Amino acid sequence: MRGREEYVTKACMERQRLLSGGNARGTDRNHVKARWKESARGAAQRTVLGDKPNRNRTAAQYASAVLPSVRSISLETHSVLITDALTSSPSLLFLIPLRPHQGSIPLSLSPANKSAIKQRVGEFVVLAVVGVYAEAVLTVLDAAMREFAGTEDMIQNTMSSTMSIEILLPYFFILLSLFFSLPSPASPKSLLPLPPLIFADQRLAVVYPIIQKFKTIIASDPRNITKTWVGADVCKYRGFFCDHPPDNETAIALASVDFNGFQLIAPTLEGFLDSLPDIALFHANSNFFSGSISPKIANLPYLYELDISNNLFTGSFPDSILGMKTLSFLDIRYNLFSGSVPPQLFTDETLVALFLNNNNFMQRLPDDLGNNRLLYLTLANNKFFGPIPRSIAKSMSSLTEVLFLNNMLSGCLPYELGLLNKAVVLDAGNNRLTGEIPFSLGCLENVEVLNLAGNLFYGMVPEVVCELGNLANLSLSDNYFTHLGPICRSLIMKGVIDVGNNCIPNVPFQRPVAECAEFFAQPRYCPYSETYSYIPCLLPHSSFPPLVQPAPSPS
Template identity: 70%
Template sequence: MQMIIFIFKLIVLVTFLVDRSVGGITSILDDPLKAIEDELDGLTFIDQRLAIVYPLIKNFKNTITSDPLNITGSWVGSDICSYKGFYCDNPPNNLTATTLASIDFNGFQLTAPSLDGFLDQLPDLALFHANSNFFSGTISSNIAKLPYLYEFDISNNLFTGPFPNSILAMNSLSFLDMRFNLFAGSIPPQLFTKDLDILFINNNNFIQKLAEILGNSHILYLTLANNKFFGSIPHSIAKYLSGTSEVLLLNNMLSGCLPYELGLLKDTVVFDAGNNLLTGPIPYSMGCLKKAEVINFAGNMLYGVVPEVVCAMGNLANLSLSDNYFIQAGPICRGLIKKGVLDVTKNCIPGLPGQRSMVECVAFFAKPRYCSYMHAYHYLPCWLPGFSDSLTELAPAPF
């Protein structure tokens, strides 16, 4: 199907060029450029920087094969700053000049076979947002030459190929959104050492061991969901993501037991590792996540007691533990069930509705279950009134 679409796009582009030609192969190739040159002769720009990008925009416009909202209908004349999706400002190196500073194509539904020769040639661009279009191809290595680009959003498109390593050389980048594309392969670990605030790479085809990519980072919002990351959640996660507010790992292939160090993610508000292959009990240390509002471990193979200390977290608005194998929930947790905060359906908890059948539960526990460092699961790395006396002892990470 992709090959058919590609051939169709190619036919449309060639037909467009032939219609404008005056004869011969040479005219097919030269006519669009000559037309742009003729236009430039009759146009006046408020700044030479805009005159430089004008041919780039026109060339890109000629590659667009579908524009259902007639966005490009406004891309006419010398007033580039009034084009839909284009925004002008003063460049950092000349506050009296006017240049094309940002592009916002979000939701335009434009179709083009590539951004090469356009995006990577805009010298003063600081922001590029192109969510929900039909752009395809790969990302040019020349994008690393854009010195001011700090927000790069190409989410919900049709880009393919491996992770574009040129992004690693973008020193100003703080926002990277590559969600909902067709990127595949592995992610260079250097990505996590960049000074990124936001990293969204969910809904691609990345496949890699999670422990191989996490590194010391400043990321506030991290979304790795809906890929094929595998392996256990590393004990070093608290070191690498100590300041991260949202961690989304759902719908991957993560396995192994939950590390005690999850309770050291002191700034985490949302932690979602639903629909993986995780097993073992929930560490009591997670009761120390004082900022946590949403925790999701639904759709795994966790078991044991739902820790009361976790249910007692003051800011908790949603605790999803459905579709696991927990066997007990105490009074505090049952209070959250009544409030609709805690979901423990499809577990093995006697006396609660919507649980697994006895056959399912017996079959699960018939196989030996074991996690390393089991003695660590009842340790608390913080002081919590009413709980410290009932637990083994207060302690830092016991390793």
Template identity: 55%
Template sequence: MAVPGTAAPGHARLLAFALVLAVLRGAVCESNHTRFAMVSRGGNAPSWRPGSGAGKGSARVPAPSPPLDTCGCGPAPAPAPSEFLNDKLRPLYPVIQAFKTTITCDPLGVTASWVGPKLCDSFFGGNMYRGFYCEHPPGLANDNSTLTVASIDFNGYGLCAPSIAGFVDAFPDLALFHANSNNLSGEVPDLTRLPYFYELDLSNNNFSGPFPNTVVPLGGLLFLDLRFNRFVGTVPAPIFDLSVVALFLNNNGFYGRIPDNFGSTTAEYLVVANNQFTGPIPRSIYNTSANLSEVLFLNNQLSGCLPYEIGLVEGLTVFDAGGNEITGPIPLSLGCLGSVEELNLAGNQLYGHIPDVLCMLAKTGKLQNLSLSDNYFHSVGHHCLELVRRRVLDVRLNCILNFPNQRPALECARFYADPPQHCPFVPHIPCDLPGFRPPAAATLSAAADGGGGN
């Protein structure tokens, strides 16, 4: 299905909410608008907040304004059936108007354009029905008789509404619904009856409760973004069986173990950061080698040993597991990540020797940023020293003798006297590394003793 992009010409311009002359009363209705600044937080979803600048975790959406129709101006009369472009659009008009009556704040005045019969005005270069985009369903003639609403993009509109049920699910030919940075809430509707649907973005809203199980049966879903909401509870294992390209679950209240079938995901981009997940990174991650490019586990409560299987995910470009409780030595298998550009393991309980096989990726691979700070490493290899000098490698707050900005010696001694967990050191490297010569057996034995924390 040829679906328009999320941005159309003029799509980002602010639409002035015109003063409307009330035909019957001769009165003037005036909308009450508040301006908000869109703030980007790194690679996370942008958030709406007042110009006063609330801190992290504060309300990310505007407080609801009074209902749009507060001065006695009734809704415009419904268009005659003959005024609609075709029979597919006529039943969508009351759906949009019903949703419009539930909206309690509209800081950009977009709903002022939701009047009249021209639901597909943007298709012809017009400005009516902002946020609604039309296309021809697949297999049907490309003429005006088949034109229908194929995507809805409310990104950045700041709309307040108590529910999207009965709205999103009422567009039979819908393929995309994007609603980043609004104040939407309620239940996520059942979208399984929409045969073309493949993108759902509910990020940076006010959805809450358990993981929305209505998205689990969406077998054709390619993009799912639930970040920056207030969902809580465990994540159902079938979510990792979806054929998605991108899966964003970060900045919610999800907890429990990451399901063991994590490795079944087809995602290229997978983010579960800033939740409360516990337990180890699933060893099944090696099954994602054919597709996974970027994965972010940071700022959870993950523990256990750093899996050897991470080194088998050949296409990784970004791996971030900082800010957890992961322990053990760095597996030599990570030296096989020839495509990795950013690797963050800071803020864990990793220990032992920082292996040269990892640091050599800055020469033989694409590594540009390696952060191992705030751990308990006691030594570094020759190539790692070079990366420290070049500021590619950050090793602050470790236990490396004669290095600046390290932990107190007593703290390091206490840690090595009783490390949190014994993790095996596996000397095998599952790939051929240019310029790397395996160490002698005696050296490996010593490394194994040090890697176990004994």
């Protein structure tokens, strides 16, 4: 894609060719600039203000004579804040007297960020700036071309001089085109229309107004991200990334949005996210987006990663996500969603990562929780209740991380948890689970983190669990365990196992005896406790051989 500077240079060359009646020579930027100035000076002698320009005319008089569709604002202060009148304006025209000036130049209006075209007419400089929006502070805009005397402070981005200026602002804007023209019936060649934005691909032209509209509703941008969202080169906007779409390898399309950590504030993503036709990845965690998710998101044919975590979204789970046939990664954690999650979500065979943690979901875990191909399942810090379903064993060939912590789960651990031989992290801490630990957990050969703390477990801690070769953290604190074998005890000194606040004799920091007695005075029952001694795998480093009793199949 041609850079913005190259485009402006070539546009100036074309204007020079038209004004001089011949072909522009060379590609040297200084040559083009010199020819452009020469032509502009010639235009100053034409009939816009008469054959002999009246150098005593003011900018307001010039405007009333030449540009009846604009009004004049005389600035004696250093700057003016452009308000709602410019919200939909794609460009501005400025007429500036040829005399010294003063004020500051906003960074967003520097040549690196704006397309500017300048010529002299009579005693005035005409500067057209493309891509100006309501948040811009406009000051000495002719200095943006870096042609006037003065000292520049790069930190403050200011330039000082001696006198004030007059700026002419258009009072009527339309979006029928992406450029602003200067009508001058008396001299059609003296003031030419600005060129339209030229996009590398029609697909980029489609998303350009969508991005610009979204920009107008952003209430806060502390990192000045949106200042880069200017011009036709959408692929260079910060947070936007382009690629060749699947349906056309020669086309260029907006493929990815990454707003992670930008801290943008906007009331909604509706009309933006759901309107990007070629989007494949949308990552926007750690912002302040709110509202709900549009049902139209289901119409995006390529979206396979959606991360809107750590925002302020509310309402129920966005059911429109269920209609997305390509989605493989869904992260909506750390929001304010509530209600229930559709059971169909847990049987979606395209999803490989599902992060629902830290919302306000409240429902029973679905019986077919394991009927999927998930690698990551995170339900932590919600209000899910009921037992962990035995169908979780159906995820044995894929599930790598499963987080149930900080919910309201109850019942006993199913034997089938031990079949998750791909699991690296298994966390069911801080629930209401009870019963003994199944020996089958000794088959979790890849597990590194096993957290069962903060529940109502009791009985002995199986030595086969403490023998797991990759185990780095086994948290069993705040339960009612009563027995700990020598292998498990050796892990206490290594800092691998935490068994504090249990009922284990001769181990420090345990519950009071009376508290333990009160707990065991209540009857305890697990419906499938007979399966707890089954070991469905070969344990090469254990004294416990695999038991041959047939294990019950998941229901």
